[in-house]
Amino acid sequence: ETGVTQSPTHLIKTRGQQVTLRCSSQSGHNTVSWYQQALGQGPQFIFQYYREEENGRGNFPPRFSGLQFPNYSSELNVNALELDDSALYLCASSPTGLNAGPVVAFFGQGTRLTVV
Amino acid sequence: AQKITQTQPGMFVQEKEAVTLDCTYDTSDQSYGLFWYKQPSSGEMIFLIYQGSYDEQNATEGRYSLNFQKARKSANLVISASQLGDSAMYFCAMREGGFKTIFGAGTRLFVKA
Numbered sequence: 001e002t003g004v005t006q007s008p009t010h011l012i013k014t015r016g017q018q019v020t021l022r023c024s025s026q027s028g029h030n031t032v033s034w035y036q037q038a039l040g041q042g043p044q045f046i047f048q049y050y051r052e053e054e055n056g057r058g059n060f061p062p063r064f065s066g067l068q069f070p071n072y073s074s075e076l077n078v079n080a081l082e083l084d085d086s087a088l089y090l091c092a093s094s095p096t097g098l099n100a101g102p103v104v105a106f107f108g109q110g111t112r113l114t115v116v
Numbered sequence: 117a118q119k120i121t122q123t124q125p126g127m128f129v130q131e132k133e134a135v136t137l138d139c140t141y142d143t144s145d146q147s148y149g150l151f152w153y154k155q156p157s158s159g160e161m162i163f164l165i166y167q168g169s170y171d172e173q174n175a176t177e178g179r180y181s182l183n184f185q186k187a188r189k190s191a192n193l194v195i196s197a198s199q200l201g202d203s204a205m206y207f208c209a210m211r212e213g214g215f216k217t218i219f220g221a222g223t224r225l226f227v228k229a
Contacts, residue, residue, distance in 0.1 A: 035219075042221050043219050045217065045218070056216055090161060092217075104151065105217055107153070107163075
């Protein structure tokens with residue numbers, strides 16, 4: 001068990017709605033990143049937060065946004081949900097800051113989002 | 117651009133035998149990290165093993181070893197003495213610098229009794 005916890009584990013939303021997913025980082029980890037994993041594919045990087053600031057973003061539209069809190073927990077918000085947003089959303093935490101070099105990211109169990 | 121290629125969509129192995137899962141990568145950076153993760157049907161990505169680009173020795177973690185061939189840009193995972201619980205998706209991944217990790221498409225491993 002990694003110590004990274006995500007909630008909820010499953011969620012069903014209607015197209016056009018908004019959703020918030022939550023992640024608690026492993027103790028001592030100040031960096032959190034979010035990934036989208038569509039069925040049958042590898043995870044795709046959405047963005048990363050370090051000390052409450054976004055410091056990297058993948059190829060996702062602005063309706064995907066996030067927050068990191070002083071205790072390093074994090075939220076992923078998705079507005080105007082589309083059917084293609086249906087996926088497993090994974091949160092990962094790591095004990096690193098900016099330009100600290102490659103380190104291991106530890107993942108939570110994910111939130112499975114279904115958009116109908 | 118960073119890229120991870122896993123050419124084996126599915127692999128079968130007999131229980132107690134060894135299996136090699138292939139991974140090739142592409143990067144222009146000198147400093148990077150290579151990872152293997154296991155994803156059971158529950159969805160959680162479980163870290164297995166890490167190899168730094170400057171590490172001269174191949175990484176080993178219990179039954180897992182990483183066959184790192186830098187000149188060929190390959191980082192194959194070797195699982196020895198396969199167990200039924202090893203049946204899962206396996207992802208090769210690469211991380212450059214401080215953030216994003218790039219994943220391959222994955223290999224589904226089936227361990228037969």
